[in-house]
Amino acid sequence: MDRYVVFGNPIGHSKSPAIHRLFAEQAAQQLEYSTQLAPLDGFSGCAREFFHQGGLGGNVTVPFKEEAYRLCDELTPRAERAGAVNMLSRLADGSVRGDNTDGEGLVRDLMANAGVELAGKRVLLLGAGGAVRGVLEPLLEQEPAALVIANRTVEKAELLAEVFAELGPVSASAFGVLAEPFDVIINATAASLAGDLPPLAASVIAPGRTTCYDMMYGKAPTPFLRWASEHGAAQALDGLGMLVEQAAVAFQYWRGVAVNTAPVLALLRAQLREG
Structure with a gap:
């Protein structure tokens, strides 16, 4: 066998x-x-x-x-x-x-299962750990208009943006300075495991337009997905x-x-x- x-x-x-x-x-x-x-x-x-x-x-x-x-x-x-x-x-x-295969799996779930377009869109990726490293290349292959990596320690996000810069329009940011809305927001932090939320302004969600995605999943929506739904996200998707x-x-x-x-x-x- x-x-x-x-x-x-x-x-x-x-x-x-x-x-x-x-x-x-x-x-x-x-x-x-x-x-x-x-x-x-x-x-x-x-x-x-x-x-x-x-x-x-x-x-x-x-x-x-x-x-x-x-x-x-x-x-x-x-x-x-x-x-x-x-x-x-x-x-x-x-x-x-x-x-x-993590990034390809994410892109397939977003595009084929949820009908989310990534080409020409503004994408926000939360976190700067291994989960983010694994999905950056497949996301950038879809040619978003911008991909912003946000992290508590902005230096880690900046390092990742440097490493992947040749693949597309990727930049780094601290959480606190983000205010403009994004089309897709992907939570790759471990905050959901602890029942916490990344410290984001609600204005990053455009009601009825933004898709929010959490790589974590469970029987109930994660704190991030509950927050997304409360602020009018068009879709709030988990990582199953x-x-x-x-x-x-x-x-x-x-x-x-x-x-x-x-x-x-x-x-x-x-x-x-x-x-």
């Missing part, structure tokens, strides 16, 4: 095995996909052992995406630029190839679709089969509502 895995710590909550099982059923593919709790100080050894034992591919979640980047023998250009990897593949010669879409990118690379994500996302959404 072809074996795949998702590495993380913690990992018991992961929806990846269910997602890939549903993809496999849909595509009539025989495979095994499981979770792997990697030691905090032993991810590389854990991953290498999995591939040594015949594993074909793995997804990587927190806190190992940067360590996975260092593990790889070969990197896609977008993974190299992101400095983080969420998808590992064993090549024919036994070497390990790393990719970052991003999770499904990035998995579909990996599945197609590993198995050579494109899948229909809509029924998988609908099922997961229903399960989430039921708790």
Whole structure:
């Protein structure tokens, strides 16, 4: 049986095995996909052992995406630029190839699932951590009119803007100085995990026009999405679709089969509502 895995710590909550099982059923593919709790100080050894034992591919979640980047023998250009990897593949010669499918998953969720146009739009990206690094290149590929990275520590945002400047109109800002409305606002901070909000002025939302997106998801809307809805956002979207879409990118690379994500996302959404 072809074996795949998702590495993380913690990992018991992961929806990846269910997602890939549903993809496999849909595509009539025989495979095994499981979770792997990697030691905090032993991810590389854990991953290498999995591939040594015949594993074909793995997804990587927190806190190992940067360590996975260092593990790889070969990197896609977008993974190299992101400095983080969420998808590992064993090549024919036994070497390990790393990719970052997070940004492609986000763009597919926004554009294909939610009908959001990015070309020529003003996009605000909140945060300057690994999650932002992973999505900047795919977002800039859509040719927005402007992409602003806002962060509490503005120097981190400025550094990212420098690194990605050649790809498009990207700039950095502190939260407090933002006032003009944006077409799309993406929360990539960890604020939702703590029940907090990035310190944004409500004026960044154009009522009835702005789409707000939180990479986090849960049974109830995140604080950021509640705030967005209260201030008239046209759409307030969570990151469940991003999770499904990035998995579909990996599945197609590993198995050579494109899948229909809509029924998988609908099922997961229903399960989430039921708790």
